[in-house]
Amino acid sequence: MKRNLTALPAMLALAVLAGAYGSFFATGLLRQVPGTASVAGPASAENYLKFFSGAGQLPVFADTFIFSIIVTLATVIIGYPLAYFIARTESRFLRVAFLAVLVATFLSGSVTRAYGWMVILGNRGLLNSMLMNMGLIEAPLRILYRQLGVGIALVHFILPFFVLTVVGGIRNVPRALEEASRDLGCGPVRTFAKVTLPLSLPAIAEGMALSLALALSAFLFPLMLGGGRVRLVANYIYDQIFVAFDIPFAAVVSAGFLVCSCGALMLMMALQKALLRRFATGGIGA
Amino acid sequence: MNHGIEPGGDAVAGLEVSGLTKHYGAHAAIQDIGFRLERGALLTLLGPSGCGKTTLLRSIGGFVATDSGTIRVEGQEISALPPERRPTATVFQGYALFPHMSVAANVAYGLKIQGMLKSEIAERVRDALAAVQLSAMAERMPSQLSGGQQQRVALARCLVVRPRILLLDEPFSALDRNLREEMQVELRKLQQRMGITTVVVTHDQQEAYILSDWVAVMNAGRLHQFDRPAGVYDRPATRFVAGFTGMTNILAGHGDGTHFIAEGIGRFPVAAPALPGSALGLRPGALRLVDPADPAACAVGEVAFVAMTGAEALCEITCPGGALQVAMPRRDGPPAPGALVGVAMVNPDEAVVLAA
Amino acid sequence: MRRGPLGRILWALYLVLVMGFLLAPVAFVVFYSFNDASMFRLPVRAYSLRWYREFFASDQFQPALRATLMIAAVVVPFTLLVALPTAHLMARGKGQAWLGAALTAPVVVPGVVTGIAFLGLFTMLGIGDALTRLVIALSIFCLPFSLRALNASYAGLDRRPEEAARDLGATPLRAYLHVTLPQLKAGLLAGAIFAFVEATDNFSIAVFLADTRTKTLPIAAYEHIRDFDDPTVAAMATVLTLVALVLVLVLEKVIGLEKLIRHG
Numbered sequence: 001m002k003r004n005l006t007a008l009p010a011m012l013a014l015a016v017l018a019g020a021y022g023s024f025f026a027t028g029l030l031r032q033v034p035g036t037a038s039v040a041g042p043a044s045a046e047n048y049l050k051f052f053s054g055a056g057q058l059p060v061f062a063d064t065f066i067f068s069i070i071v072t073l074a075t076v077i078i079g080y081p082l083a084y085f086i087a088r089t090e091s092r093f094l095r096v097a098f099l100a101v102l103v104a105t106f107l108s109g110s111v112t113r114a115y116g117w118m119v120i121l122g123n124r125g126l127l128n129s130m131l132m133n134m135g136l137i138e139a140p141l142r143i144l145y146r147q148l149g150v151g152i153a154l155v156h157f158i159l160p161f162f163v164l165t166v167v168g169g170i171r172n173v174p175r176a177l178e179e180a181s182r183d184l185g186c187g188p189v190r191t192f193a194k195v196t197l198p199l200s201l202p203a204i205a206e207g208m209a210l211s212l213a214l215a216l217s218a219f220l221f222p223l224m225l226g227g228g229r230v231r232l233v234a235n236y237i238y239d240q241i242f243v244a245f246d247i248p249f250a251a252v253v254s255a256g257f258l259v260c261s262c263g264a265l266m267l268m269m270a271l272q273k274a275l276l277r278r279f280a281t282g283g284i285g286a
Numbered sequence: 287m288n289h290g291i292e293p294g295g296d297a298v299a300g301l302e303v304s305g306l307t308k309h310y311g312a313h314a315a316i317q318d319i320g321f322r323l324e325r326g327a328l329l330t331l332l333g334p335s336g337c338g339k340t341t342l343l344r345s346i347g348g349f350v351a352t353d354s355g356t357i358r359v360e361g362q363e364i365s366a367l368p369p370e371r372r373p374t375a376t377v378f379q380g381y382a383l384f385p386h387m388s389v390a391a392n393v394a395y396g397l398k399i400q401g402m403l404k405s406e407i408a409e410r411v412r413d414a415l416a417a418v419q420l421s422a423m424a425e426r427m428p429s430q431l432s433g434g435q436q437q438r439v440a441l442a443r444c445l446v447v448r449p450r451i452l453l454l455d456e457p458f459s460a461l462d463r464n465l466r467e468e469m470q471v472e473l474r475k476l477q478q479r480m481g482i483t484t485v486v487v488t489h490d491q492q493e494a495y496i497l498s499d500w501v502a503v504m505n506a507g508r509l510h511q512f513d514r515p516a517g518v519y520d521r522p523a524t525r526f527v528a529g530f531t532g533m534t535n536i537l538a539g540h541g542d543g544t545h546f547i548a549e550g551i552g553r554f555p556v557a558a559p560a561l562p563g564s565a566l567g568l569r570p571g572a573l574r575l576v577d578p579a580d581p582a583a584c585a586v587g588e589v590a591f592v593a594m595t596g597a598e599a600l601c602e603i604t605c606p607g608g609a610l611q612v613a614m615p616r617r618d619g620p621p622a623p624g625a626l627v628g629v630a631m632v633n634p635d636e637a638v639v640l641a642a
Numbered sequence: 643m644r645r646g647p648l649g650r651i652l653w654a655l656y657l658v659l660v661m662g663f664l665l666a667p668v669a670f671v672v673f674y675s676f677n678d679a680s681m682f683r684l685p686v687r688a689y690s691l692r693w694y695r696e697f698f699a700s701d702q703f704q705p706a707l708r709a710t711l712m713i714a715a716v717v718v719p720f721t722l723l724v725a726l727p728t729a730h731l732m733a734r735g736k737g738q739a740w741l742g743a744a745l746t747a748p749v750v751v752p753g754v755v756t757g758i759a760f761l762g763l764f765t766m767l768g769i770g771d772a773l774t775r776l777v778i779a780l781s782i783f784c785l786p787f788s789l790r791a792l793n794a795s796y797a798g799l800d801r802r803p804e805e806a807a808r809d810l811g812a813t814p815l816r817a818y819l820h821v822t823l824p825q826l827k828a829g830l831l832a833g834a835i836f837a838f839v840e841a842t843d844n845f846s847i848a849v850f851l852a853d854t855r856t857k858t859l860p861i862a863a864y865e866h867i868r869d870f871d872d873p874t875v876a877a878m879a880t881v882l883t884l885v886a887l888v889l890v891l892v893l894e895k896v897i898g899l900e901k902l903i904r905h906g
Contacts, residue, residue, distance in 0.1 A: 006731050009724040010741045013782050016763070017747065020779075023766055024759035082660050085653070092900075098661075099899040100890055105664050107835070107886035109843040111860040112879035115867065116667025119674055119682060119876070126670055129683065156667065217752030219846040220860075224867065234754040234846070241758060241850075254755040261750070349805055369808040370817075376809045382802030386824040395820070396810030440806075447810055 028251035039248055047252040057236060057253055061260065064233040067147055068215035074155050075211045079162045080204070084196075086163070087170035099167075106160040114224045117153040118144065121225070145227040154221050158214050162207040169203020170196065198279035205272035209265050216261050233257050298361040300325035300483030301346070301451055306355030308341055315341040317507045318355075323500060325360070326481040328474070330494040332518075333504035334530070339487045340379075340455060342504070346485060347453050348372045359450050359483075370399075372451075375444035379455040381436045383428040389415070389439050390424040396447035414446040417476065434465045441473070445480065452477070452484040458493060470496050491531055495519065503527045525640050528567040534611045535568040536640065546639065550607015552585030554631060558639045565640045570600060570613035572636035575621060576628040583628025585610065592620045603629055668883050675876035682873075693877040703878060705855075706862035710842050713776050713858065717841040718834050720781045721788045725833055726826075728785075729792035733799075742793070746786040753846025756783065761850040772856035779847055784840045788833030795829025828897040835889050842882075 029043040051057070086098050105113070120126045121143040128140035143149045173196055181191040197204075219234035226235070233253070240250035304320040316338040323329050331339035344350040346357055348369035357365045364372050375396070384392050390411055397407045415421045418438035428436055437457060444452055457473070458466040474497055477484050488494055494501050495515040503511045503518060503526075511523040522528035525536055537548035541558025546566045548554065554566060578586045587605035594600075595613070599620040603610045610629055614620060621627055631637065678688040697703050732742040748756045760779040769775055799822070807817035845860040852861050859882075863875045893899060 006727040006735070007738060007741065008727075010728040010731065010745060013724050013785060014741065014744055016778065017745065017782055020756070020759035020763040021747070021751075024755070024762045027762060078660065078663075081656060085657065096894070096899055098657075099902075100894065101661065101664050103893065103899060103902070104883075104886050104890045105668065107839050107889050108668050108883045109839065109860070109879075109886070111843065111845065111863045111875075112671060112882050113667045115863065115875050115879055116671040118867070120667060120670055122682075124682060126682070153667075156663065159664065213750050217750075217754070217846075219752065219754050220864075224864065234752050237752075237754050237758070247758070247762070250758060254752075254758070258751060258755065261752075265750070347805075347809060349808075368814075369805070370811045370813055372809075374809065376806065378802045378806055380800075380802060382800070382806040384803050384807070384821055385800075386827075395807065395812075399807075399811040399816065443806070443810070 024251050025255050026251075027248050028255060030248050032246045032248055047248050050249065051252045051256055057233075057256075060231055060233055060236045061257070063231065064216065064257075065260070065264065067151065067232065068212055068218075071151050071154050071158065071215040072208055072211045074151070075158050075162050076204070076208060078155065079159050079207075080166060083163045083166035083207075084170055087167045088175075099164075102160045102163055105156075106164070110157055110220055113157060114153055114221055117149065117156065117225060121149050121152065144225060145229045147226075147230055150218075150222050150225045150230050150232075153225050154215060154218055157218075157221065158211045161214060162211050165207035165210060166200065166203050169200040169206070172203075173199040194279075198276065201272060201276055201279070205269060209268055212264060212268065213261065216257075216264075297324070299323060299358070300327065300360060301329075301485070302356075302358040303342075303346070304356055306342070306345060306352055306357065308345060308350055308352045314507045315350075316345070316352075316504075319504075319509050320355075321502060321509065321512045323483060323485075325483055326478075327499040328477055328484040328486065328497055329500045329502060330486045330488055330498040331502050331504060332488060332491060332494045332530075335489060337504040338507040339489075339504050341507075343376075343453050343455055343485060343487045346451065347374050347376045373449055374451040374453055375447055375449035376453040376455065377437070377440045377444055377457050379457075380460065381428075381440040383436055383439055383443075385428055387428075388424070389420065389426050389428065389431070392428065392439055393443045393446050396443065400447070410446050414442040417445065418442045433460050434469060437461065437469065441476070445476075445482075450483065452482045454484070454486045456487055456489070458488070458490075466493075467496075473497065503530065505530070520636075521638055522567060522640070525565060525567070528638065528640060533567040533569050533638070535566075535570065535573070537566045537568070537608070537610075538563075539566060540564060541639065546637070548585070548607070551587075551605045551610065552583075552629070554584045554634075554637060556631075556634050556637045556639065561641065567638040567640050568610075568631075569636065570611040571598075572632050573610065573612040573629050574632050575601065575603075575612055575614060576630045578626050578628040580628050580630065582630040584631060585629045587627065587629065589621045589623050589625045589627055591623050601627075603627060668879075671876045671879045672883060674873050675880045677873060677876075680872040693873045694881075696872075696874045697877040697881070700874065702862050702866060703859070703874070706857050706859045709773065709776075709856050710859045712773065713780060714838050714841045716777045717781045717784055718837045720777075721784045721837040721841075722830060722833055724781070725785055725788040725792050725837075726830070729789055729796050729829075732789075732793060733796035742789055745782075745789065748783045749786050753783075753844070754850075757847035757850035760847065764851070772851060772853045775851040776848060776856070776858065779851055780841045780844060783844065783847055784837040787836035787840050791832035791836055792826065792829045795826045795832075799825055828901070831896055832893065832902060835893065839886075839889070 027039055028047050029045070030039040030041055031044070031046060033040050082098065086095050089095050118125070122128070123140040123142070123144065125144070127143070131137045132140065143152070177195055177199070178191055181195045182188070186194065217234055218232060219238065222230045222232045222235050237250050237253055240246050240253060299322040301323040306319040307317050308315045319342055331342055333339050341350055345352050348367060352365065355365070356363055359373055384395065387395070393411045393414055394407050397410060412421070415424055418441055420435060420438050420442065423431065423435060428439065431439065458469055461469060470493060486497055498515050501513060501515050501518045502509055505526045511518055511527045513523070518527065519531055522531055522533060528536055537551055539546055539548040540562055541547070541560050541564065543560065544555070544557060546554045546556045546558040548566055556566060558564065558566070576583050585605050587603040587610065590602040590604045590609065592599055592601050594616065597616060598613045599616045601612045601614065601620060603612060612629060674682065675693055676689045676691070677686050678690040678692055728742050728745065731738045760775070764775045803821050803825070804817050807821045808814065812820060842858070843860060845864065848858050849861055852858060859878065863878055866875055893902060
């Protein structure tokens with residue numbers, strides 16, 4: 001009785017959420033009334049056939065995945081050492097300072113940061129002005145309105161999520177294990193590679209999955225920093241609705257994209273498990 | 287097995303447990319536990335970790351829903367009541383003080399819940415803190431107290447509600463040795479003064495002997511012996527109790543009426559019935575070393591090694607059928623390893639015949 | 643851990659670069675907001691509060707600021723009211739963890755999809771008021787963020803004080819209110835802050851549910867950037883950054899940033 005009451009709010013929220021997603025994907029079976037934003041029956045698989053036969057969205061899908069993977073890898077490469085430093089530094093001051101910067105960056109909002117990168121990376125922005133004033137370049141570097149600019153801003157957006165997730169994972173690796181490894185004659189680099197890294201791998205995988213999900217669903221950053229010239233899936237879906245008014249097809253594209261994203265995330269988790277198994281044998285076993 | 291029904295028990299018991307059983311899946315945490323404890327007595331539940339002693343304590347407190355069995359406090363059946371309606375109060379392991387309340391607020395909590403008048407609460411809290419010598423700490427937060435002080439707050443928090451049963455779960459395990467002994471004596475005095483029927487969980491037999499009127503030894507969910515502390519030590523009821531209380535020589539064999547014949551070891555002058563599969567339990571201190579030719583020698587063997595344990599030396603003697611442990615005062619000059627020695631009994635009364 | 647001099651220099655260099663990268667956009671936006679000119683040019687000629695006046699007087703930003711605060715004022719308590727029993731259920735209930743897991747879907751599903759989905763649902767149900775739409779959708783969207791903070795609090799919770807309260811005569815509800823809830827204070831605060839930030843910062847869902855009369859700050863900012871080229875948004879961003887800094891200070895003072903990570 002009491003437990004049912006406790007579950008009630010969550011059930012209600014879930015019902016609304018399920019209703020939203022359910023009705024959305026159901027519209028994929030309907031058809032756009034030409035020239036309008038309204039939809040009509042009867043239900044058919046027409047949009048799905050269009051999705052699977054049409055090559056229109058294929059480059060967008062491919063671009064989005066390649067771009068997101070690059071952004072995720074860049075985040076890991078830039079973020080992991082920082083996470084390691086925060087987790088292992090003996091200076092409480094530095095740890096709290098870096099945490100404060102990360103949390104403040106995280107809390108300062110995406111519009112603020114997208115805007116910041118716009119004015120830094122623009123043709124007449126801070127970076128180009130400085131480089132030109134110093135005489136290092138003749139013409140402004142073109143960074144904005146290209147994948148590079150979107151990528152820089154996106155890595156900046158995702159970095160706090162990744163680092164804050166991984167710091168916890170590294171802190172959970174008892175320092176005594178690292179000391180034991182050093183004691184047994186392993187150098188610091190090998191100790192890191194053989195002990196710290198494998199033990200923090202679950203946290204890295206979690207952080208990477210979060211990063212990939214955030215990169216894949218990026219919408220505001222391509223919109224603001226891509227200026228319509230960087231086409232990623234989220235923007236493609238947005239265009240289907242606000243330019244083509246084709247809600248049923250947008251629903252089908254979304255469904256297809258969700259399946260691909262979940263597949264990518266599951267693949268990553270499988271990869272992590274395989275890697276853990278390899279570490280478990282220590283490279284000695286078969 | 288002695289299920290510890292207190293003799294002469296037609297008076298209402300302070301705490302009476304019978305047929306108490308609790309399974310977690312297929313695993314029996316406690317099985318058919320029963321005993322009677324007179325009012326005002328202190329019982330310790332003694333056993334290794336995982337023996338079910340904490341489950342039993344938590345069942346009495348109402349935190350574990352048992353499968354079957356009854357619990358009565360002064361005649362009143364409480365097994366169906368939730369913890370808040372039981373006349374019990376628990377000092378939890380780790381004390382479980384409310385971290386966001388001051389010492390005084392912690393102690394006042396139970397009285398506030400009862401809806402007592404503020405002035406009366408203040409007075410009772412003052413008395414309770416005085417009883418545990420913490421009057422000066424009333425406004426401190428639990429995090430500002432030492433382990434011993436926290437424990438006394440937990441005790442005061444229980445005593446102030448005047449429970450009919452006081453339960454303590456490993457109350458001294460977090461304290462260092464000196465403080466532990468001091469607190470044990472303090473608890474015993476306080477408990478006797480207030481006359482509260484008390485149950486203490488511990489894995490430390492020394493602690494059980496010091497504190498208790500009664501000791502219940504448990505293993506693998508079963509009650510093995512319910513006895514006076516001396517009874518547990520002198521006359522262990524089962525092989526488990528014998529081993530757990532440090533009776534390291536448990537010799538398989540059989541009796542012939544006047545002697546116990548330990549196979550491959552020797553003949554011990556202990557009156558034992560001719561039951562097959564029984565065993566003889568002997569503490570290392572119940573044996574002494576003699577000349578192999580001495581007529582008192584019950585067994586003969588070779589000294590395997592000698593260890594110093596303080597004022598005593600512990601010798602291991604290898605006999606054809608097994609080893610014997612013998613403790614002797616070091617001033618008597620322990621033998622050298624490899625020497626052939628005889629083993630005699632100090633006092634036949636100190637041996638226990640254990641049934642199969 | 644001991645490191646050689648080269649290692650030290652490399653670490654220091656890396657840390658300075660990362661710190662610079664993290665701070666660059668926000669720091670520059672703050673600097674830019676005080677630049678009097680509407681175009682950015684080095685060196686800066688004059689500083690002023692001109693763009694703050696523009697921001698606070700704007701008939702685009704003022705209603706957006708009010709709407710955003712109103713939405714947050716409803717979304718934050720509502721989110722906590724749903725998140726608290728749900729976190730309780732996930733920690734204590736039997737086999738109901740899937741409820742919480744299912745509610746985290748909006749974190750993985752692209753915001754655009756969630757946004758369109760809510761738009762479709764509200765159209766179907768005939769809910770036309772933008773404020774109502776935003777409040778409902780953002781409350782559900784913010785739920786997983788608060789839930790995560792509360793789950794961490796529940797995971798670190800010592801249950802024995804609650805049992806001690808029961809033991810001393812408190813009913814389950816009273817024991818929860820007197821003993822458990824105060825211990826969840828940090829999680830509630832962190833959950834409230836995360837919900838607040840996600841509710842006020844969301845763009846991809848809100849953009850589908852707002853209309854020309856009711857829009858949130860991110861949408862107003864996006865439209866302004868699209869149509870004008872001046873630092874008014876920098877002034878807005880500075881104000882938001884200030885709010886973020888205050889929230890960081892609150893988190894550090896009340897919970898401690900290090901603890902926030904430990905359960906993270």
